[in-house]
Amino acid sequence: MLNQRRIWMDGELRPFGEAKVHLLSQSFARGSAIFEVISVFAADQGAAVFRISDHLDRLSASASALMIRLPLSRAKIRAAVLKTVSANQVDFGLVKLIAYYSGFGLEVIPTDPKVSFAVAAFQFGRDLSLSKLGEDRFATVGISKWRKLDPATVPIFAKAAGNYLNPMLAKLEIRSRGFKTPILLDTKGSVAEGATESIFLVRNKKVLTPKLDNILPGITRLSILEICKRLGIPVQEQNLKLKDLLSCDEAFFSSTTCKVWPISRIEKRRLPAPGPVSARLKEYFDQILSGRIKEFRRWLTYLE
Ligand SMILES: Cc1ncc(COP(=O)(O)O)c(C=O)c1O
Incomplete structure (x- = not known):
């Protein structure tokens, strides 16, 4: 089922299997990616994302702490979250946001300043085991x-x-x-x-x-x-x-x-x-x- 999901990467929704990062990217080698996990619930009035503003505040705080310049405005990140949740028909699940240095780098600090951004959304019971709840x-x-x-x-x-x-x-x-x-x-x-x-x-x-x-x-x-x-x-x-x-x-x-x-x-x-x-x-x-x-x-x- 996961291969039917689409992941938002740097502005476009891509098939799950194409959401890749290079083995020698700085964030992969040094653990410098920052992320958020946000929940989605089937409320009585429809699918709702929980405390999105607070999660975006914490993402900003993580970025400042690691001196990462987020490549998107807050409004664009918010729109990307809602778009990814809708595109994957999630009404009870989790959204993961990741900002990372995608460029090649062997040094401990990122030598390529490009920061990439991705959003993935998963449904409990379909993509994620319900037991994880x-x-x-x-x-x-x-x-x-x-x-x-x-x-x-x-x-x-x-x-x-x-x-x-x-x-x-x-x-x-x-x-x-x-x-x-x-x-x-x-x-x-x-x-x-x-x-x-x-x-x-x-x-x-x-x-x-x-x-x-x-x-x-x-x-x-x-x-x-x-x-x-x-x-x-x-x-x-x-x-x-x-x-x-x-x-x-x-x-x-x-x-x-x-x-x-x-x-x-x-x-x-x-x-x-x-x-x-x-x-x-x-x-x-x-x-x-x-x-x-x-x-x-x-x-x-x-x-x-
Ligand atoms: C180390 C750590 N503590 C606490 C939490 C709980 O935080 P939240 O309620 O925002 O999910 C998390 C969430 O993943 C975590 O990674």
Whole structure:
């Protein structure tokens, strides 16, 4: 099925198999591509892209951090996203945006300044396994021996391909120990995040999540914080330690792909999944995505 998809590359929709980059391109060799992953939902009024403006803001921040000059205006990127989603008839899936140095380069810095831009869109159940949505319904989690990249070494707030060696290693290690996915601590021993998810704990009915100091600024994380305020659920961004993971009442991950993903086990400790607070947040999130909550319709951009 994937070979029937079309990928937007530098201004035109091309067949899936023709969306190629040279083996010796600078971004392939050095991991300098920046990207975004955005979700599309079948809301009651039609297919809608979730929080596109926030994703484009984060893409700009990634570009600035890596000193990449995006080749398209924000309006043109937005149009390319909507066009690619429509062209591939996606109403429940993911869109991936990538900006990369496509030219040949053996040096560590790009010697050819050309930045290319691509957009791909995939439908759950057709192009992507539905299980990816929440992997399984619950996450079993191990604490990785790998620490989250230190913010003093690379801009960890940027979605840059090279940063993902870190969660890749953590996830491989944790899978080899029989868990689904990792939690990474930072280099000071504080809780950071999952492989590609933000983490939340619930203790005494209060929702806790790490501050932005040592993590990627997740757009779903931001949404959960706003939803908690709307529902009157006490919420706090704070430094969290291993002991907090081992003493919470509930825990869940959040991300574009999984939205709210309850954690049923952290190392040897079992947790209710979903616990009552996680279940309430998950249910409310689903309502927002279907377009039924008026004040959150601003998060949805319908296809023209
Ligand atoms: C390292 C990392 N943390 C957290 C997240 C969750 O971010 P978002 O909610 O914007 O998908 C991601 C998303 O892929 C990620 O890569």
